[in-house]
Amino acid sequence: KIRRYKWELKYEYKSPDCFKKLVITINGRTPGPTIVAEQGDTIIVELKNSLWTENTAIHWHGIRQIGTPWFDGTEGVTQCPILPGETFVYRFVVDRPGTYLYHAHYGMQREAGLYGSIRVSLPAGVSEPFAYDDDRSIILMDWYHKSAYEQAAGLVSIPFQWVGEPQSILINGKGKFNCSSLASPSLNVSTVCNVSNPECTPYALTVIPGKTYRLRISSLTALSALSFQLEGHNMTVVEADGHYVEPFVVQNLFIYSGETYSVLIKTDQDPSRNYWATTTVVSRRPVTPPGLAFLNYYPNHPRRYPPTIPPPGPVWDDVSLRVNQSLAIKARQGIITPPPPQTTDRMIVLLNTQNRFNGFVRWSVNNVSFNLPHTPYLIALKQNLLHAFDQTPPPDGYDFKNYDIFSVQSNENATTSNGIYRLDFNSTVDIILQNANTMNEKNSETHPWHLHGHDFWVLGYGPGKFDVYNDPKKFNLVDPIMKNTVPVHTYGWTALRFRADNPGVWAFHCHIESHFFMGMGVVFEEGIEKVGKLPSSIMGCVHRP
């Protein structure tokens, strides 16, 4: 089946957390409309860019774009930007059931509100390996009052101006900022921030007592790692990034930017009241108040406050809680997730560091801080425009013997580059994400890494420095989950494996908006000679003779 969507992007004033600011809307909404489809459907999105002065591109997060690498929507990698006034048509197949996302992949536009969900169901007659009465979707976002431009300008300033912690957490596009904290004699607060604005009524997740629901929970935060919980209700995790997982029960779900999960909940609590759905910041010292929504037991009023105070989240800085959840996720027994190849052809160890470069604060991978080229790689490689980017690939590893990941390092050999990794077609590639100390004493951050064009097997997580000789012996080659986004925990490593079997050029990057902007990413090419004829619509920025 073909599913057609007609979308128009605009800047509009909205108050998602009661504070009025310019946001990017799709057909008047942020988050945008949910794409609902069945496995195997073709999605056509006719996208009109009515942002008066701004380019754009939309990435279909988790969709592998097999045979359509030019519609991955990654500006600078797979396409030229869509110019203001232009209409661009994305056309791709959703080949697997599950919960996916879409969002801007141009500058830092995602955090201006350009994001939404994709829900792909199984074809009629085929059933999931678990039972539920109904589905609900929850999309989590963190929210800043400054514009993406103010933030981006700060990140490339000398001295560096960090974006700081977000002002609010949004649950399905709604939060509640404490407007009274803005009060000052010179500011007419009520015109900017108004807690009784209906645009910021807390989201109500309405359920009928005595049923089982599948909640599809996803996060597209600009920065925050989150914990999601439902007061009085356990959650059974059954899906992660479009793959079935061996069910396990949690009281709170840790979720990083770019991840999606499905959990089952039973509405078996006292039906005479509502309950809190809360979302708290973890991994960074929380400054942002928790995001709050109502789990609304029908027929209670959807805006009736629960009689309790919202439950507190888990301790923000207990890394072991988060590592334990990562370790608990295994592929569901006896289900389609293919087993991983048992050996690898190439291992690339990616050391993530924060460093200074010509006075700028940047993130680097193996001492290379990534910059996007003006000519998208897919076009440059296909048309053999080899002057369009640095032909020296970044290194496959770092100085393992001498590099101390536990303390502040000067990283004085860091450079910036737009060089890429070229992978042998159909080879098996292992990626080891290696975390380290930042430029601040006793500080290592959690980074969610997202791979375009693929799912990878998650072979393991470990503390400290990855040992190339011994740690691979501990890889889980039996029932590893497949995902497209995975955290590397503080001072630790994460090991991934994938097959380079999807002809195209694919970004792999930290999903923290500001970190990718500051250089925390790499690009893989595979099978470029197998890529079909590029559509001319992606080439608007390339000079052709």
Ligand SMILES: O=C1O[C@H]([C@@H](O)CO)C(O)=C1O
């Ligand atoms: O990239 C970052 O910069 C700041 C800080 O390290 C420097 O101010 C921070 O918390 C980041 O995640």
